[in-house]
Amino acid sequence: MTAEVVRIGVLGCGNVGGALVELVERRRGAIEARTGVRLEITKIAVRDLSRIRPGDIASNLFTNDPEAVVNSPDVDLVVETMGGIEPARSLILTALTNGKPVVTANKALLASHGVELYTAADAASRDLLFEAAVAGGIPIIRPLRESLAGEPITRVMGIVNGTTNFILSQMSESGVGYADALAQAQALGYAEADPTADVEGFDAGAKAAIIASIAFGVSVTADDVYHEGITKVTADDIAVAARLGYVVKLLAIAEHDAATDEVAVRVHPAMVANSHPLATVRDAYNAIFVEGAAVGSLMFYGRGAGGYPTASAVLGDLIDAAVNLGKQAHASLGVFAAPKLRAIDDTRSEYYLPFDVVDRPGVLHAVTGVFARHDVSIRTAEQHGLGADARLVFITHDAREADVQATLRDLADLDVVRRIGGVLRVVDV
Amino acid sequence: MTAEVVRIGVLGCGNVGGALVELVERRRGAIEARTGVRLEITKIAVRDLSRIRPGDIASNLFTNDPEAVVNSPDVDLVVETMGGIEPARSLILTALTNGKPVVTANKALLASHGVELYTAADAASRDLLFEAAVAGGIPIIRPLRESLAGEPITRVMGIVNGTTNFILSQMSESGVGYADALAQAQALGYAEADPTADVEGFDAGAKAAIIASIAFGVSVTADDVYHEGITKVTADDIAVAARLGYVVKLLAIAEHDAATDEVAVRVHPAMVANSHPLATVRDAYNAIFVEGAAVGSLMFYGRGAGGYPTASAVLGDLIDAAVNLGKQAHASLGVFAAPKLRAIDDTRSEYYLPFDVVDRPGVLHAVTGVFARHDVSIRTAEQHGLGADARLVFITHDAREADVQATLRDLADLDVVRRIGGVLRVVDV
Numbered sequence: 001m002t003a004e005v006v007r008i009g010v011l012g013c014g015n016v017g018g019a020l021v022e023l024v025e026r027r028r029g030a031i032e033a034r035t036g037v038r039l040e041i042t043k044i045a046v047r048d049l050s051r052i053r054p055g056d057i058a059s060n061l062f063t064n065d066p067e068a069v070v071n072s073p074d075v076d077l078v079v080e081t082m083g084g085i086e087p088a089r090s091l092i093l094t095a096l097t098n099g100k101p102v103v104t105a106n107k108a109l110l111a112s113h114g115v116e117l118y119t120a121a122d123a124a125s126r127d128l129l130f131e132a133a134v135a136g137g138i139p140i141i142r143p144l145r146e147s148l149a150g151e152p153i154t155r156v157m158g159i160v161n162g163t164t165n166f167i168l169s170q171m172s173e174s175g176v177g178y179a180d181a182l183a184q185a186q187a188l189g190y191a192e193a194d195p196t197a198d199v200e201g202f203d204a205g206a207k208a209a210i211i212a213s214i215a216f217g218v219s220v221t222a223d224d225v226y227h228e229g230i231t232k233v234t235a236d237d238i239a240v241a242a243r244l245g246y247v248v249k250l251l252a253i254a255e256h257d258a259a260t261d262e263v264a265v266r267v268h269p270a271m272v273a274n275s276h277p278l279a280t281v282r283d284a285y286n287a288i289f290v291e292g293a294a295v296g297s298l299m300f301y302g303r304g305a306g307g308y309p310t311a312s313a314v315l316g317d318l319i320d321a322a323v324n325l326g327k328q329a330h331a332s333l334g335v336f337a338a339p340k341l342r343a344i345d346d347t348r349s350e351y352y353l354p355f356d357v358v359d360r361p362g363v364l365h366a367v368t369g370v371f372a373r374h375d376v377s378i379r380t381a382e383q384h385g386l387g388a389d390a391r392l393v394f395i396t397h398d399a400r401e402a403d404v405q406a407t408l409r410d411l412a413d414l415d416v417v418r419r420i421g422g423v424l425r426v427v428d429v
Numbered sequence: 430m431t432a433e434v435v436r437i438g439v440l441g442c443g444n445v446g447g448a449l450v451e452l453v454e455r456r457r458g459a460i461e462a463r464t465g466v467r468l469e470i471t472k473i474a475v476r477d478l479s480r481i482r483p484g485d486i487a488s489n490l491f492t493n494d495p496e497a498v499v500n501s502p503d504v505d506l507v508v509e510t511m512g513g514i515e516p517a518r519s520l521i522l523t524a525l526t527n528g529k530p531v532v533t534a535n536k537a538l539l540a541s542h543g544v545e546l547y548t549a550a551d552a553a554s555r556d557l558l559f560e561a562a563v564a565g566g567i568p569i570i571r572p573l574r575e576s577l578a579g580e581p582i583t584r585v586m587g588i589v590n591g592t593t594n595f596i597l598s599q600m601s602e603s604g605v606g607y608a609d610a611l612a613q614a615q616a617l618g619y620a621e622a623d624p625t626a627d628v629e630g631f632d633a634g635a636k637a638a639i640i641a642s643i644a645f646g647v648s649v650t651a652d653d654v655y656h657e658g659i660t661k662v663t664a665d666d667i668a669v670a671a672r673l674g675y676v677v678k679l680l681a682i683a684e685h686d687a688a689t690d691e692v693a694v695r696v697h698p699a700m701v702a703n704s705h706p707l708a709t710v711r712d713a714y715n716a717i718f719v720e721g722a723a724v725g726s727l728m729f730y731g732r733g734a735g736g737y738p739t740a741s742a743v744l745g746d747l748i749d750a751a752v753n754l755g756k757q758a759h760a761s762l763g764v765f766a767a768p769k770l771r772a773i774d775d776t777r778s779e780y781y782l783p784f785d786v787v788d789r790p791g792v793l794h795a796v797t798g799v800f801a802r803h804d805v806s807i808r809t810a811e812q813h814g815l816g817a818d819a820r821l822v823f824i825t826h827d828a829r830e831a832d833v834q835a836t837l838r839d840l841a842d843l844d845v846v847r848r849i850g851g852v853l854r855v856v857d858v
Contacts, residue, residue, distance in 0.1 A: 030581065031578070033764065034646055034763045036761075137724040137725065138727060139572040139577070142575060143572065146571060146745060146749050147568035147571050147742065147746075148741070149464070149744075150460060150744030150745050150748050151744070151745065152456070217463055277709060277730055292741065294741040294744075295732065295741035295742070296735075296738050297730075298729075299728070299729075299731065300727075300729060301729075301730065302726060302727035302728065303727075308723040308724070308725070309723065309725050311723060312577070312721065313576065315578075315580070316575060316576040316578050316579050319575075324758070329753070332465075
């Protein structure tokens with residue numbers, strides 16, 4: 001059997017692109033033996049031609065003109081690992097129009113322009129594959145698209161940001177505060193100098209948008225995702241959670257309510273019961289918990305970032321797209337409806353609410369009156385002294401977000417309430 | 430867009446087949462909206478036509494002639510959920526020869542005749558999909574075949590038998606012995622009246638053979654898999670393990686040594702460190718831990734059995750095969766080489782070795798002399814009194830199986846050794 005050669009153009013040769021080029025070189029023989037397809041990298045677009053590249057890649061493969069890659073007659077298939085919205089978006093659209101399948105790891109692009117690109121790929125009858133865009137090396141997009149194609153997914157709940165999971169794991173295991181844990185994450189290269197995108201939940205929100213779109217067949221963008229970060233989580237919150245049998249995790253949650261056809265997508269820290277499989281996901285690991293009507297609960301766990309794990313996911317897609325191209329087949333992405341988005345105010349959860357109050361008679365009565373007025377029922381209450389003040393911690397029964405927010409506003413108006421801490425949703429089961 | 434109709438013949442309408450027929454009926458509209466393919470069940474072969482079937486399936490769909498299903502011009506695609514080797518094997522081969530893709534959940538068949546069937550499917554250019562054959566609703570075959578196609582897998586280690594995991598979880602959490610836990614599993618329907626296939630590791634061995642074949646591209650059958658069951662695991666072993674920071678699990682392990690190209694596949698109980706993701710898999714849940722060179726560690730977790738979870742996996746395959754059929758495409762299973770099997774004697778591990786000895790001076794010296802003679806190095810030793818006897822528990826450093834077995838044989842010959850308990854391998858990290 002003569003191998004079929006598929007010529008690949010790579011856009012971007014950074015952390016992921018560089019690892020991919022290396023993996024293709026190293027695994028070429030094994031892939032050919034297994035699939036009959038020989039992968040040849042014919043062009044690599046980089047920003048700066050003067051930077052030295054790893055390995056022994058022939059220097060005549062490099063170009064600083066990405067347009068030349070997506071328009072080249074010597075490129076059958078395009079891998080995009082440059083990141084950012086433009087020019088990545090235009091380059092991918094051009095590649096598809098030119099009949100070249102595309103593999104991308106570009107989370108930000110798919111979270112903002114995913115459905116435009118999915119539609120363009122189907123119109124061109126070409127593959128657009130993006131396993132690496134969510135949770136690095138963990139196979140989650142393909143299982144959602146294919147293995148669970150017949151399954152009405154009710155909820156996807158994930159730890160999809162390694163930086164924040166590392167910070168929260170450090171706080172939980174060493175008892176350090178947020179600032180110290182962040183500094184540690186920065187020192188180890190897990191967090192960037194400006195950690196905003198991670199710690200404020202933007203990164204997790206983008207992944208949640210992609211997951212929701214694929215899981216529910218609707219068009220959700222990052223702007224549709226409500227998010228709260230982890231900067232208000234204190235060592236004290238984590239200690240209280242531990243005492244009650246919980247760990248604190250930043251969760252990306254996408255829910256579909258079959259009764260109303262509403263979709264709710266949000267990112268926020270949550271207290272996760274120790275018995276929940278997500279509670280055991282430590283350090284920079286990621287995991288995605290999927291609930292379906294027939295299949296029950298599934299979890300997918302692994303390294304959510306890093307050059308090699310991400311490049312491994314890109315390579316899996318690349319092989320799939322290359323094999324499909326030889327058969328002139330492609331995996332359709334299907335139809336994406338406009339979602340009926342449920343506002344965060346209308347979501348429901350149990351809530352952990354910490355606040356400091358003046359320690360004097362009648363305070364608990366005043367505080368609980370506010371809860372009763374807004375129909376928020378208290379499941380657990382803890383009070384302990386704190387000098388002249390007391391720390392109150394409540395966990396509510398299932399309550400509506402808007403009612404909890406109204407409760408918090410009224411509590412802030414009480415002069416016996418000194419300070420309201422960060423709110424955490426509670427995930428049991 | 431007019432829907433393309435794909436007509437399905439189902440072989441077997443038991444637990445899984447019945448749930449599948451129900452799911453197809455319930456999800457038909459959603460699947461058509463998403464994929465443009467309309468699934469119609471046109472024939473269902475059952476053993477006994479007089480048994481009442483669930484739901485409102487038209488009775489004229491039923492036949493007791495499975496040959497008529499795989500030869501019918503009114504059937505485009507065959508789903509096999511009847512189980513057993515024959516006639517399932519012949520029926521699947523006939524269906525493929527007739528150009529009908531096949532979806533099967535038949536673990537025993539694939540573990541004994543998998544490569545024959547994979548080869549027949551590729552020769553017929555038709556899909557043979559079998560996600561449901563291993564670990565029920567958990568997507569593991571598709572990720573191994575596609576997402577990890579470019580990844581050299583070094584090891585797959587799974588809890589793939591729900592019955593034994595339930596029994597071991599009960600022993601671990603309630604402190605009951607093996608017999609009581611088994612009785613409980615039987616009362617709850619998790620274990621059969623004759624539990625041999627589960628508790629002796631045959632079921633896990635069949636799954637390990639399929640996993641090894643797909644992960645490493647070699648032809649491994651159930652007969653190639655070494656297996657030990659859980660019947661020798663005692664409440665005492667589990668208590669000692671817990672004290673040392675471990676839980677006892679029945680593991681199916683498939684390893685590939687890139688240096689020698691050897692494959693080792695085995696099933697045995699093991700002490701798994703509490704910090705390992707597999708340690709947290711409780712009750713009847715399954716999980717499969719995959720290690721690859723670039724991707725690092727992955728884990729796939731969910732319900733490994735049950736009608737609906739398994740039928741959900743069958744339905745995912747069914748949709749995939751139906752969509753592929755419309756495009757005259759199929760997913761090639763690739764080439765399966767004959768494996769270089771590593772004998773169990775040549776595998777290496779750390780070992781937990783419990784035995785009862787006479788409690789008198791010089792015994793420990795005599796016992797440790799046997800270990801030294803066979804080059805088995807002791808990492809941890811515990812001794813505690815037991816009436817006139819003492820219980821000795823050793824954990825070894827990494828050692829060769831043959832050396833450990835020779836050590837155990839010589840120990841049995843010492844007259845101070847009363848009884849040698851069940852050996853457990855130790856899984857750290």
